[in-house]
Amino acid sequence: MLANGQRFCNEGLGYHDFVTALLEATPPGQPPVAWLIATRAFQRRYGLGISRPFPVPLRPWLRSGYLASGPTPEALAAACGIDPAGLRATLDGWNRHAATGDDPAFHRGTTPYMRLQGDAAHRPNPCVAPIDRPPYLAVKVIPGSFGTFAGLETDAAARVLRDGSPIPGLYAVGADMASVMGGFYPAGGINLGPALTFGHIAGLHAADRLEPAP
Numbered sequence: 001m002l003a004n005g006q007r008f009c010n011e012g013l014g015y016h017d018f019v020t021a022l023l024e025a026t027p028p029g030q031p032p033v034a035w036l037i038a039t040r041a042f043q044r045r046y047g048l049g050i051s052r053p054f055p056v057p058l059r060p061w062l063r064s065g066y067l068a069s070g071p072t073p074e075a076l077a078a079a080c081g082i083d084p085a086g087l088r089a090t091l092d093g094w095n096r097h098a099a100t101g102d103d104p105a106f107h108r109g110t111t112p113y114m115r116l117q118g119d120a121a122h123r124p125n126p127c128v129a130p131i132d133r134p135p136y137l138a139v140k141v142i143p144g145s146f147g148t149f150a151g152l153e154t155d156a157a158a159r160v161l162r163d164g165s166p167i168p169g170l171y172a173v174g175a176d177m178a179s180v181m182g183g184f185y186p187a188g189g190i191n192l193g194p195a196l197t198f199g200h201i202a203g204l205h206a207a208d209r210l211e212p213a214p
């Protein structure tokens, strides 16, 4: 949620869509910052951010300020700099529907991608549960970067192209190669999968062992 205590998107989205929604929801002139709110019981079972589930100690993350904690939603809001009334209203609204697995505002848990990331043993919705038991925890979420869709244009053998023709002996794969996904994020592994595949293809081609496509 944002500093006003309101949700701005379906938190079950992939991180590309999540950050796009965060940038769109951030008021002009303010830094893009969101918080993920959970109960301590959630953290013990699943972890939160980089903090690992029980029995890995939680205290270092609280001491360092990586995680914020509070006995009430209002106290947690104060620790994060979130509007307390906004957070309380959002949690009340969330909890009204969460017990039955519903998220009428953003429909969390309604696609296979989201449900895969959830807890299959949690019914009726692997991605939805009430946030209604203290203590409450929060982790700050800010945009980061792990790659780019841009890169060198290549052909099916991973050869770098100049004006549409391959440059002899020059291959590009991984982050150097323009992504075959064309700017979309269908699922996890879109960087490493093509990097391995085209690395293998480039190696075969360089060794003159690449079979021609049927």
Ligand SMILES: Cc1cc2nc3c(=O)[nH]c(=O)nc-3n(C[C@H](O)[C@H](O)[C@H](O)COP(=O)(O)OP(=O)(O)OC[C@H]3O[C@@H](n4cnc5c(N)ncnc54)[C@H](O)[C@@H]3O)c2cc1C
Pocket (backbone or CB within 6 Å): 145, 146, 147, 173, 174, 175, 176, 188, 189, 190, 191, 192, 193, 195
């Ligand atoms: C936090 C995080 C999570 C990610 N999760 C996923 C995921 O779940 N699935 C997925 O598919 N992808 C994921 N990625 C993306 C994926 O890790 C990268 O796309 C992939 O590692 C790129 O590999 P690469 O070999 O092309 O480039 P890099 O891994 O960046 O390797 C480039 C290497 O070149 C070296 N180098 C740079 N300049 C020079 C120089 N001048 N001389 C010599 N060496 C140099 C660098 O030190 C580095 O070792 C993630 C990335 C991050 C950061």
